[in-house]
Amino acid sequence: MADERPLRADAVRNRAKILDAARGQITRHGPEVSMDAIAEAAGVAVGTLYRHYPDKTALVGAVLAENMGQLAAFTEEADARVAAGADAMAELRGLIYAVIEQAARDAAVKAAAQRFGADFAGMAGEQRAEAALRRLIEAAKAGGELHPDVTIDDFIMLLATVPLDGPPQARARWLTLVMPGLTTAGRPRH
Amino acid sequence: MADERPLRADAVRNRAKILDAARGQITRHGPEVSMDAIAEAAGVAVGTLYRHYPDKTALVGAVLAENMGQLAAFTEEADARVAAGADAMAELRGLIYAVIEQAARDAAVKAAAQRFGADFAGMAGEQRAEAALRRLIEAAKAGGELHPDVTIDDFIMLLATVPLDGPPQARARWLTLVMPGLTTAGRPRH
DNA sequence: TATCATCATGAACCATGGTTCATCTTCATG
DNA sequence: CATGAAGATGAACCATGGTTCATGATGATA
Numbered sequence: 404m405a406d407e408r409p410l411r412a413d414a415v416r417n418r419a420k421i422l423d424a425a426r427g428q429i430t431r432h433g434p435e436v437s438m439d440a441i442a443e444a445a446g447v448a449v450g451t452l453y454r455h456y457p458d459k460t461a462l463v464g465a466v467l468a469e470n471m472g473q474l475a476a477f478t479e480e481a482d483a484r485v486a487a488g489a490d491a492m493a494e495l496r497g498l499i500y501a502v503i504e505q506a507a508r509d510a511a512v513k514a515a516a517q518r519f520g521a522d523f524a525g526m527a528g529e530q531r532a533e534a535a536l537r538r539l540i541e542a543a544k545a546g547g548e549l550h551p552d553v554t555i556d557d558f559i560m561l562l563a564t565v566p567l568d569g570p571p572q573a574r575a576r577w578l579t580l581v582m583p584g585l586t587t588a589g590r591p592r593h
Numbered sequence: 594m595a596d597e598r599p600l601r602a603d604a605v606r607n608r609a610k611i612l613d614a615a616r617g618q619i620t621r622h623g624p625e626v627s628m629d630a631i632a633e634a635a636g637v638a639v640g641t642l643y644r645h646y647p648d649k650t651a652l653v654g655a656v657l658a659e660n661m662g663q664l665a666a667f668t669e670e671a672d673a674r675v676a677a678g679a680d681a682m683a684e685l686r687g688l689i690y691a692v693i694e695q696a697a698r699d700a701a702v703k704a705a706a707q708r709f710g711a712d713f714a715g716m717a718g719e720q721r722a723e724a725a726l727r728r729l730i731e732a733a734k735a736g737g738e739l740h741p742d743v744t745i746d747d748f749i750m751l752l753a754t755v756p757l758d759g760p761p762q763a764r765a766r767w768l769t770l771v772m773p774g775l776t777t778a779g780r781p782r783h
Numbered sequence: 784t785a786t787c788a789t790c791a792t793g794a795a796c797c798a799t800g801g802t803t804c805a806t807c808t809t810c811a812t813g
Numbered sequence: 814c815a816t817g818a819a820g821a822t823g824a825a826c827c828a829t830g831g832t833t834c835a836t837g838a839t840g841a842t843a
Contacts, residue, residue, distance in 0.1 A: 411810055411819060437800055448822045450803080459801065557770060560763060564754040573750060580747060580774035589779040590769075601789060601840055627830055638792045640833080649831065 418455050420445045426466045430508070434463065470505070471528035477501050478535035491542035492549060496582070498539065499558075503565050503574050550587050557585075608645050610635045616656045624653065660695070661718035667691050668725040681732035682739060686772070688729065689748075693755050693764050740777050747775075 410418070424445035428436045438459060442449045456462040481494040536555055543549035561581060566573050583589025600608070614635035618626045628649055632639045646652040671684040726745055733739035751771060756763050773779025 408819095413810070414820060417821085435800095438802085439800075449801090450823065451821055453802070454820065557766065560756050560759070560767060561770065564756050564767075566750050566754050569750070576747065577750060577754075579780075580751065581771060583773040583779040584770035589773040598789095603840070604790060607791085625830090628832085629830075639831090640793065641791055643832070644790065 414455075417445070417447055417451055421447060421452060421455055421462070422465060422469065425462055426469070429463070429466060438462075468528065471532065473528075474502060474505065475528040475532035475535070477505070478532045478539070482535040482538050485539060485542050491539060491546045492586075495539055495543050495549065496578075498536075499562070500578065502562055503578070504571075506562070506565055507567050507571075507574065548586055548588070550585055550590055551592065553585055604645075607635070607637055607641055611637060611642060611645055611652070612655060612659065615652055616659070619653070619656060628652075658718065661722065663718075664692060664695065665718040665722035665725070667695070668722045668729070672725040672728050675729060675732050681729060681736045682776075685729055685733050685739065686768075688726075689752070690768065692752055693768070694761075696752070696755055696757060738776055738778070740775055740780055741782065743775055 421441070424447075425441050428441050428444050432440070438449055438452055441462070442452055445452075452462060456465060478498060481498045485491045485494050533555065536558060540549065540553065540555060540558070544551055544553075566577055611631070614637075615631050618631045618634050622630070628639055628642055631652070632642055635642075642652060646655065668688060671688045675681045675684050723745065726748060730739065730743065730745060730748070734741055734743070756767055
């Protein structure tokens with residue numbers, strides 16, 4: 404393994420075009436866009452998709468992995484700021500908002516994730532994102548604002564249920580309604 | 594219109610079997626079960642499905658309408674109890690829980706609703722459910738426990754985002770996290 | 784029970800969409 | 814530039830699944 408010889412120049416170019424097109428088309432028309440549609444959007448023939456990805460699941464998975472990477476980057480940045488002295492609860496709140504907005508943009512991509520039950524769990528970025536989020540949560544608890552019984556699974560659950568349709572106001576409102584349950588202010592210990 | 598002559602006995606029987614089978618199959622195997630699968634589960638030939646429903650969308654819609662009716666019944670019962678003196682906030686909480694559980698059972702049915710963008714909005718039961726819920730909300734606000742800025746749209750939004758996968762504990766936990774944002778206790782006015 | 788309108792049957796039809804592969808093109812290396 | 818390997822092409826293949834319709838069965842009515 405690892406005897407990967409470098410890709411040809413046009414192959415590199417095409418792979419990028421394909422990923423872009425896939426994300427675009429899936430976002431625009433939902434997860435069941437045809438491979439033909441993606442190919443056309445990428446300015447490439449269908450067969451080329453199959454040269455780069457064994458099947459549709461793999462292609463969707465690649466798009467998903469990209470998103471997860473971005474999400475991990477977000478989380479790590481917030482974590483770094485906290486380490487540098489920023490307020491943990493504020494960063495957590497901001498992170499939630501950022502994640503929500505990204506998720507909303509790629510709502511359809513997320514839907515695609517589910518339709519392809521294929522376990523995308525344990526994806527590269529996921530590990531990183533979770534680690535950083537865990538640190539962030541601990542810091543916010545230490546600050547005394549985040550309710551001590553809140554777990555990372557709570558965050559994952561909530562983030563998985565953000566209302567992705569609707570306008571941005573809907574998500575802002577959702578945040579308003581959900582935050583109190585996470586804070587010591589909204590849900591006093593005993 | 595309304596010159597409906599009575600259905601033949603076996604037709605009535607079959608229609609019931611079809612609806613049951615449709616709900617069962619959709620719940621079990623997701624919204625994209627084939628018409629053939631539904632037909633087989635109903636012990637009937639495919640053609641019979643099409644005698645009772647013009648197409649798949651209509652069949653799914655019928656299942657959905659049935660669910661909505663049940664939901665409306667729930668809501669009206671709770672509303673009636675409040676009118677008879679029961680605590681509004683407690684009834685509201687109980688209603689949310691009941692709705693959640695029903696929704697979880699028919700998670701796949703709900704998913705079906707979205708996939709068929711077909712506007713099932715304005716369905717029969719929906720009107721009834723909303724009216725009753727509205728009354729319930731007013732009563733709970735009058736009781737002073739429900740936060741005064743909470744609207745029926747807030748409820749609809751939240752109920753639309755309940756975590757339907759996971760075990761019942763997940764939904765209980767979700768309820769714990771979400772309730773404070775709805776109450777005056779968790780989110781003081783100013 | 785005879786008659787017929789209603790209903791049920793299910794093989795066949797057709798559209799959609801994922802996937803393959805024989806053929807042609809293009810990059811990289813000498 | 815010549816050559817071979819890597820890459821791209823896209824028509825064709827095939828499975829799936831919604832839908833139809835000619836044919837046969839059955840409940841209701843006289």
